[in-house]
Amino acid sequence: MTTIEDLQTPALLVDQAALQRNLDTMAAALPGARLRPHVKAHKTTALARRQSDMGHTSFTCATIREVEGMAAAGLGADLLLANEVLDMTRLGRVVEAGARVTAAVDSPETVEAAAAGGVREVLVDVNVGLPRCGCAVGDAGRLADLARSRGLDVRGVMGYEGHVMLVPDVEDRRKQTEDCMARLLAAHADVGGDIVSAGGTGTYAVNAWANEIQAGSYALMDTAYGAVSDLPFEQALFVLGTVISRTPPADGIPGWAIVDVGLKSLGMDHGNPSVPKGAVWFCSDEHVTWQPDDFDSVRLGDRIRVVPAHVDPTIALHERMWLVDGDEVVDEFAVDLRGW
Amino acid sequence: MTTIEDLQTPALLVDQAALQRNLDTMAAALPGARLRPHVKAHKTTALARRQSDMGHTSFTCATIREVEGMAAAGLGADLLLANEVLDMTRLGRVVEAGARVTAAVDSPETVEAAAAGGVREVLVDVNVGLPRCGCAVGDAGRLADLARSRGLDVRGVMGYEGHVMLVPDVEDRRKQTEDCMARLLAAHADVGGDIVSAGGTGTYAVNAWANEIQAGSYALMDTAYGAVSDLPFEQALFVLGTVISRTPPADGIPGWAIVDVGLKSLGMDHGNPSVPKGAVWFCSDEHVTWQPDDFDSVRLGDRIRVVPAHVDPTIALHERMWLVDGDEVVDEFAVDLRGW
DSSP, rough: OBBBBGGGGEEEEEEHHHHHHHHHHHOOOOOOOGBBBGGGGGOOHHHHHHHTTOOOOOOEESHHHHHHHHHHHTTEEEEEEEEEOOOOOHHHHHHHHTEEEEEOOOOOHHHHHHHTTEEEEEEEOOOOOSSSSSSSSGGGHHHHHHHHHHOOOOOOOOEEGGGOOOOSHHHHHHHHHHHHHHHHHHHHHHOSSSSSOOOOOOTTOOSSSSSSOOOOGGGTTOHHHHHHHHOOOOOOOOEEEEEEEEEOOTTTTTEEESSSOOOSSOTTTTOOOOOOOOOOEETTTTEEEESSSGGOOOOOTTTEEBOOOOHHHHHHHHEEEEEETTTTTEEEEEETTOOO | OGGGGGGSSSSSEEHOOOHHHHHHHHHSSSHHHHHHOOOOTTTTTTHHHHHHHOOEEEEESHHHHHHHHHHHHTOSEEEEEEEOSSSOHHHHHHHHHOOOEEEEEOHHHHHHHHHHHHHEEEEBBBBBBBSSSSSGGGGGHHHHHHHHTTTTTEEEEOOOOOGGGSSSHHHHHHHHHHHHHHHHHHHHHHSSEEEEEEEETTTTTOOOOOOOOOOOGTOOOHHHHHTSSOOOOOOOOOEEEEEEEOOOOOOTTTOOEEEEETTSSSSTTTTOOOOTTEEEEEETTTTTEEEESSSSGGGOOOEEEBBBEEEEHHHTOOOOEEEEEEEEEEEEEEETOOOO
């Protein structure tokens, strides 16, 4: 039996039971094609296959490599690149090889890139309030017309209300989502097509206007989404570390310990990670300096489960994740969709 | 001729001339073994070989994989693992294969790990003020005695004044470094051995007490070190991105543009990156949203050099770096020391 004691640290751990409960909860709320899981959160075809096994066979991607990797893994029934790219020749090759690829477009240039690259289906990406990609509502219809004039099939619209995901109060979040989706539906009226794609883990339950939700973080979670109290998903992702150094209390300074998890194994844009039974002081390249609640109980060699603040960029730093049942390692997934 | 227009973005760029000037400046200040370059900053054996060609043939590492990779690349003349590990069997195999490996120890357990793992040489790691690894000054002599009793060669001491690196005023930084090094020299008096190893890019010129300096960031730099005005090193590292979306000014909101560089290609612990001729609003997984100083001059497809706030975790997100002379791509280095 392999246990977490046998792993080289830092190591990405996934609590298999918590993952399965998260998948179950989401599949009950948004069955089948109502969810278009976003693979950018986990970058792992083996985990995408579990989502497919739950009935979600259409997927969202953020990079060309994610599209290529999903297709190569046999998960290319309906892949949406929910991001703008100006050279779609690699995507066109994926289409030629038999996968279904739909690309987001928000400008005449991205429409031309789709036509030139051999991508035959597009969604018009609409700015619903997050200042990022997406055309103005008033331009969506013209873009759809341009796309159709180039022989592209316009499947509908997408718009990501990313700025709403972490709004703490659920009613406030629902109201802000409604405002965003009013813009998306106005664009949809001009664009046509079957798809109104939006949403994420924070709004999956309150976005009643989109007909498919692009959630990804729900499967593994992080402390940022964990702080949103109405979400029913459990923390399933941890970065396992080893206590490699400890400094006892002295001169009025409390004791601290060092676990070998750091900036090279943690996404830091949402701030410091959390450590159970202790407070994090700061992170370095290969270290978390933290103050245990009970210093004397911490021993060199102890294995500690550090909880990341942001799941997506954390996973992008790892080559593999280990599925665990308690401390037993039961499976290994390659993080095989990294890079571009 | 390959140019930056041919690269898939995001892509790590290294300005070859700026890199060479940084290497020259450092080699003039700290020739030969006075510098023990830290490979954690770049994780690239091809770049370490350039440092070796400048006369620095001893190196500092932060992970076991960095030690293994450097030895496999033929750069194992004198490798210091400046970090604590409790299982040194992989390091012992590197020693058996003919490389010289010295490990940091700061506890009886790490001493025993060195002896058990087949590492024959150690440095006593001393806490000089940064709350991280390192034993108390008063414990250093006993640890050295323990190590020698286990048949280990104690080469000296190390202590990293990391909390001093970014102190803006150089005199203030020098004074704080002196205080840290007083602790290290006190420990050295009890430990013995030839080596007093410390320092980094921020203190390389003011640390007159260590006899070797562990600087790494100087070769490529980042905006955090760039803000330290007395340092003579130039920004040589950029993350190349493509403008994939732009939203013109409307309703009193200034225009913004999106470049396809984000949290998956940037270390974020020091905050947002910088974009020339513009202000960064925020970063997403695959996007920087920024406001160009001159919106009308920015076109879809433009290549933009984003400047990272922290070099080490940025490079850890990339598989390769492209060396450039202006816009011409002149070489490709594999980032081959990633992982653990």
